[in-house]
Amino acid sequence: MRIAVLRDVRNFVIEEAPMPSIGRDEVLIRVKACGICTSELYLWSGKFKGINFPLYLGHEPSGVVEATGEDVTNISVGDRVTFLSEVGRCFAEYVKAKKSNVIKIPSSISFEEALGEPIACAVNGIQRSNIHLGDVVVVIGCGFMGLLLIQLAALRGPSELIAIDINDERLKIAEEFGAEVSLNPYRVDPVKYIMDATDGRGADVVIEAVGEQSSLDVATKIAKIRGTLVIFGYHVGEPRIIDMERWNWKGLDVINAHERETEVYMEGMRIGINLLSKGKIKIKPLITHIYPLEQINRAFTEIEAKIKGLIKAVITP
Numbered sequence: 001m002r003i004a005v006l007r008d009v010r011n012f013v014i015e016e017a018p019m020p021s022i023g024r025d026e027v028l029i030r031v032k033a034c035g036i037c038t039s040e041l042y043l044w045s046g047k048f049k050g051i052n053f054p055l056y057l058g059h060e061p062s063g064v065v066e067a068t069g070e071d072v073t074n075i076s077v078g079d080r081v082t083f084l085s086e087v088g089r090c091f092a093e094y095v096k097a098k099k100s101n102v103i104k105i106p107s108s109i110s111f112e113e114a115l116g117e118p119i120a121c122a123v124n125g126i127q128r129s130n131i132h133l134g135d136v137v138v139v140i141g142c143g144f145m146g147l148l149l150i151q152l153a154a155l156r157g158p159s160e161l162i163a164i165d166i167n168d169e170r171l172k173i174a175e176e177f178g179a180e181v182s183l184n185p186y187r188v189d190p191v192k193y194i195m196d197a198t199d200g201r202g203a204d205v206v207i208e209a210v211g212e213q214s215s216l217d218v219a220t221k222i223a224k225i226r227g228t229l230v231i232f233g234y235h236v237g238e239p240r241i242i243d244m245e246r247w248n249w250k251g252l253d254v255i256n257a258h259e260r261e262t263e264v265y266m267e268g269m270r271i272g273i274n275l276l277s278k279g280k281i282k283i284k285p286l287i288t289h290i291y292p293l294e295q296i297n298r299a300f301t302e303i304e305a306k307i308k309g310l311i312k313a314v315i316t317p
Contacts, residue, residue: 001016001092001093001094002014002016002092002093003015003016003017003089004056004092004315005056006053006054007053007054010045010300012044012091012296012300014293014294014296019094020094020095022067022068022096024069024070024071025072025098025100026096026097027067027068027069027096027099028065028066029061029094029096029097030094031058031062031094031095032062032063032064033062033063033110033111033115033290033314033315033316034058034059034060034062034314034315034316035060035115035117035312035314035315036060036299036303036312036314037059037118038143038234039236040057040058040059040300041300042234042236043055044057044300047236047237048236056087056089056091057088057090058090058091058315059088059117060115060117060118061082061083061090061095061115061116061117062081062082062112062115063080064080064081065079065102068099071099072099075102075104080105080106080111081102081103081104082116082269083102083103083116084101084265091296092293093293093317100262101262101266103116103269103273109273109276109277110284112284112287112316113287114276114283116273117265118148119276119281119283120265120267120269121145121258121265121268122148122149122272123152123272123275124259124264124268125232125257126149126153126156127268128230129153129207129230129257130205130228131153131156131158131205132156132204134158135203135204136159136162136198136202136204137156137161137162137203137204137205137207138162138203138205138207138219138222139153139162139179139207140164140165140206140207140210140215141215142163142164142165142167142170142173142209143170143209143311144286144311146163146170146210147170147174147177147286148281149209149232150174150177150178150179151178151280151282154179155281160180160181160197161178161179161181162180162194163175163182163183164183164190164218165182166184166185166186167184168184169309170311173286177282181193181197190218190222191218191222202222202223202224203227204224206222206229207230207232207257208229208231208232208233209233211235211236212235213240213241215233216240220243220246220247221246223250225251226252228253228254229247230257231254231255231256232258234258286312287312288309288310289310289312290313290316292315292316293316293317
């Protein structure tokens with residue numbers, strides 16, 4: 001089978017590899033689609049230091065079951081599935097997964113949009129945000145994950161849902177997904193706007209989904225006293241400077257919304273796929289670029305360049 005191997009910085013190579021052998025409680029899956037995560041962009045570009053190559057990436061897959069182990073009774077050959085791959089390696093034609101980490105997907109959902117892992121991340125982030133009916137909620141960052149978070153936050157019944165991003169195209173999509181107000185910091189001071197709009201109170205829940213110092217600073221300033229600051233963005237590179245005086249004075253509940261427990265991942269995935277199947281959230285408009293496995297380096301290059309219109313890129317082996 002073919003698999004993409006990151007041999008060095010910015011250098012995926014397509015190689016032949018043995019077909020994965022499955023255990024009694026595992027299934028073999030032919031990968032039909034695998035999303036590209038920002039964390040993988042950082043590995044590819046060399047933003048992470050001290051990485052040992054080669055690397056086998058890809059952890060946002062969907063596909064079709066090709067074989068099952070002896071102890072697998074609830075999954076059959078031919079089932080369309082999304083799944084959690086604990087070892088990555090999903091930029092490949094085939095991969096294996098534990099039966100407990102596999103969820104069936106209906107035929108109404110395409111493989112490209114059935115990216116269970118990032119959907120689970122967004123669901124779990126919203127679950128931990130503790131949004132209540134009538135809250136003022138702000139989502140900073142309208143990339144793929146931010147636009148997912150906006151859709152999920154809208155289902156919680158906030159009194160006002162505000163999106164912040166420097167990309168007008170993405171802000172327009174945020175409005176289509178439920179944001180009543182969209183703010184571009186290049187034109188509007190988001191801190192002044194939100195404090196004025198809330199009579200100086202601030203937002204009940206602020207979700208930072210960018211992963212930069214500047215977005216963390218804005219989130220700190222607009223959260224209300226005893227408000228909730230959800231850090232969802234992936235912060236790498238230089239250490240962040242925290243305004244601990246303001247955090248302390250406001251008595252903020254600060255939530256790091258990154259999950260690592262498999263059971264939590266899978267519960268979020270089940271909830272997310274169910275919402276997707278019922279049309280409560282929409283992924284298809286966000287899958288803007290699809291690349292064959294042979295063009296994986298081009299895909300990463302264009303993500304890094306932030307080419308116009310790109311929200312989510314997917315590899316189809």
